[in-house]
């Protein structure tokens with residue numbers, strides 16, 4: 575991996591886009607190279623497969639990038655209907671009141687991170703390298719072998735099928751949605 579080429583626009587003025595200086599950009603680059611050493615996939619104690627810490631990870635360390643597409647709510651609702659009609663397993667989670675990340679088709683290990691009501695990680699959206707990146711970071715120190723989790727923050731929709739939560743956190747809300 576070389577250094578980032580910030581002015582690689584083809585045909586455009588080479589200096590039309592100044593580099594975005596972000597205090598966490600160097601940490602991001604480190605994570606892009608090192609994430610495989612941070613995690614492993616294994617059977618979850620919550621459900622199905624889960625992602626686990628492969629080493630002790632300090633608080634606020636970027637663990638892995640969540641590969642997905644940031645969608646506005648309306649688009650996400652439409653896509654979800656399409657995926658369900660195709661019998662796909664839908665991987666989506668909310669970043670804020672207007673945006674949802676869709677990782678149904680983009681794969682990546684981060685989508686195996688389970689929900690918890692008392693999570694050890696957070697998903698945050700940052701803008702690096704001219705686009706949205708969704709980064710999973712620890713919100714506390716995580717020990718090797720711990721299952722990684724974050725709060726999916728699903729919307730509560732009246733009349734919708736409820737999904738029971740088995741995260742085991744003391745503050746568990748009993749339902750994922």
Ligand SMILES: [Zn+2]
Nearest residue numbers: 691739741746
């Ligand atoms: Zn819970």
